Structures are given as structure tokens and as C-alpha cells.
Amino acid sequence: MANSTSGQEKKSYLYFPGCTMQATGIAYGESVRTLFRLLGLQVEELEDWNCCGATSYMSIDERAAFVLSARNLSLARQAGPRDLVVPCTACFLMLRKTQEYVRQYPSIRQEVEGALKQAGIPPMGPVRVRHPLDVLYSDVGVEQIRAKATRRWHGGRLACYYGCQALRPYAEADQAYNPMRMDELLQAVGVTTVDFPLKTKCCGGSLTGTIHPVGVRLNYIILKEVARRGAQAVATMCSLCQFNLDAYQSEMREEAHEVFDVPILYFTQILGWALGGDFRSLGLHRGIAGRNLIGQWFTTPKEVEAYV
């Protein structure tokens, strides 16, 4: 579609995985890479990237937080005029926030640029930071996904859960109040999505680890609404949302005496499977809750026959 990098046949992107893509969110990274490959998009990992600092750096030293992201933005600029694709919402927001604050406040610009200069890091440039949801919706498009789908969805109804920091405050991955892009993309491959009013309600982020009862309660509320709306699984676009909703279901079973066994998927896993990706390369074996359903939904009829 939009081929901004001239002279190249395939559109090429820089990729910023972030720390969680090597640990709890490994399936997200795997599925993003697989999906982009299936769509014929080139993805190159940003060389020697550093951690974005997430919410912790902002709580200790604002300037240090901006400096961390500034180094990444500098690396991205050196790597060429390509859009930087950032699946992790915390990394996405920190990179965008750094750009905005540097643009808005001369004092911050001066400090950040001074720190880079002192360390001999080239200055950061105008890099376009993008969430995969935006890339898939705007650059690839719903129609192309529909055209390229080789498998029809035969699983249950899904609730699309967008989370917080990819939409707020900058509303670039999708609009802030009633995002629909994930719904539209998944519907294109035959998924039925339910109306889900809590689609942008916070999962608590790191609160599940720090103020545990509150964090778990927030996730309980979301899962209750998923069930009430008649959805059998959740599609997410953030590794922390996925982890929180996935990992604490067994705990809710003990505390709330309610049985939750809801698969928590990444939207890229579902799209990747529809485009013919294989089970393991999409990280589908890495789910904790609802493993039976995942096993049933993500098998092609042929594979089912082979088992029988």
C-alpha cells in the first residue's frame, strides 16, 4: 500500500522488541514477527536497543527516563529512515512521550540533547514511532488481510481488549474512547467480536506484583465482563495486559470461587493463524489459561483428521 520508502519492493520496518518480548511476552514478539513475514513486510530489529525505563524510571528520575528513550530514538535514526514498530505499550508510550516532551519543553530538550552529546551519542531525529495495530490497519489494511487469509476462524466469540497506554494519551494506535481497529481486523478473518465496554479499562499494570489484591481485582472485573458479554476469549495488544489476565485466573478461582478458564490471546496470533502461520511460530503453546480451547481453535480440520 503506502510505500514511503522509495525504490524498495517490500515495505521495511525497524523493530523495537523491548524487554518483555524475551520473557513473559515472548509469544507477542513471535507472533508479530511471523505475521509481518506472512504479509511480506521486512522487519529488522533495532541494533543494541536499551530498556525504555517503563513506569519505574518516571517515578524516580524524569530526565533519566527521557535519556533512555532518546538513545533508542538516536539509534533508530541512524538505522535509516524507517518507521519504528513497537509492540510493547510501555516502550511505545515512553518513546512517544519523550518525543512530545522534547518538542514541547525547551528545558527538557536542552537537558536531553546535552546528555546525548556528553556521551558521544548522535542526536535523535524525527523517527516515526508506531504500534503494530496502526501498521496493520493503516499500511496493510483490512482488505488486504481479508484477501490474504487462508484459514477461516472456527473458534468462539472474542472480546477485544485494547488496554491503556497504546491509546492514551496520544491516541495513535487507535482512537482513545472507542477503539475499533482490532475488532475490524479480526472480523476480516471471520472472528465474531462482542461489544466490550471495558475495552480500554486499565488492567493495573505492575500493581498485580506490588499491591496484589487491587491488581487482581481489576483483572477480575475485566474477566467478569468478558463472560457477561458472552465472549469465550480475549484478544489483547499488550504483553502486560496479556500476562495479568492470563496468569492470575487460577488465583481468582481460589479467592472468588469462580472458575475462569479464558484463553488470553494476542490479536497478532489470531491474524497470523488466519494467514497460515503455524501453531508454535505464533507462540500459541505459551498460553496458561484455556489451553484446551486454544488447542481446539487453532487446528486446521486436516490436522484434526491426522490426529484421529
Next chain:
Amino acid sequence: MLGIYKQEAYERHLRFQRDADPTWGRKITALPGCEGILTCMQCGTCSAACPLSVYMDYTPRRIIATVREGFREDVLRSQTIWLCASCYACRVRCPREINITDVMYALKREAIRNRMYPPHFPIPILARAFFDMVKRRGRSTEFWLVLRMALRSNPLILLGMAKTGWHLWRTGRLSLGYEKIRGVGELQKALASPREEV
């Protein structure tokens, strides 16, 4: 009338002019991102939008008013600043476009700098562990972070986390790697460069 209520219940809410420190309030409102505090009209949309306000002792609306008046102690000792999960729900709903999330960050920084939090409180410990790890290595590993946080706050919570850890291990999502980036030297230099204000 007063006699039927407990003294402490009032003590938390009654304040005199002399308890306020308006200079501190002005200092906070001068920080980048916090300017909007002065334009707040106390509509309470932030508290309504906040998914965590029901667990807070001071709602976001009250925090804004209390900062503006300069009641430093009340603000920095509140649970609110720690419960804020930075989801920006308040920010996008605020009719005056006040950057409430960044106000909360500024208050967290104030509280951490002045050590105004309960002993063994996990959030500042996690933030500090995260800060140090990234400064030393350039990247973070969730497993070691959580382990450090637990050991320094309350090791007993590791028992509760063991099951989650096992699930993550079973599905190949528990990384024990301790990565270091090549450019860690330049990163440390950039982080250590002299600053203008504190």
C-alpha cells in the same frame, strides 16, 4: 455533636492555614507537565474516569486541590500516588486537559526522594531495583526484578508467586537471562551527565 465521632476521623480532614506550604505547591505546579493544576475547576471527571479511585484515600480530584493549596504531608503520605497505574484515563477525559498522570509521577518522585513511604513498601523498592538494573545493564529482566523486590519488601510473597512462576516456566515465558547491551558505557555516561535542576 462532635463527641459522638472519633477524634482521628476529623484530624485527617481538618487542616489550618498554617499547615499548608504554598511554596511547595508552587514548586510542583512549575514542573513540566504539571502546569495544568492551576486551571483545575474541581469537576471530578478524573476521579470518575479512574479505575482505581475506589481504592484510594484521596481521589485524583482531591489530590489536585491539596497540591494546589500546598498540603505537602497529606499528599505525599497518601496511598493515591502509589495506586496510580499510569493508564491516562483521567488525562484524556479532563475538560481542562490537565496532565494528571504526570502530576502523579512528579508526586511519586517527591515521595521517593524524601523517603515518605511505609518501610518495605514494594513500589519504591521495585522502581529502585529497576532503575539500578537498567543503569548497570541497559536492559531489564522481569524475573530478577521481581525476586529483588520480594526479598527487600516481604519474602513471603514469593510463596504466592511460586505458582505463577511455575506456569511461566512451563510455557517458556520465564527468562533467566541477564543481558547487557554493548553501548552500556555511553548510556551510563548520558545518564550521569550534569543536570541543571533537582
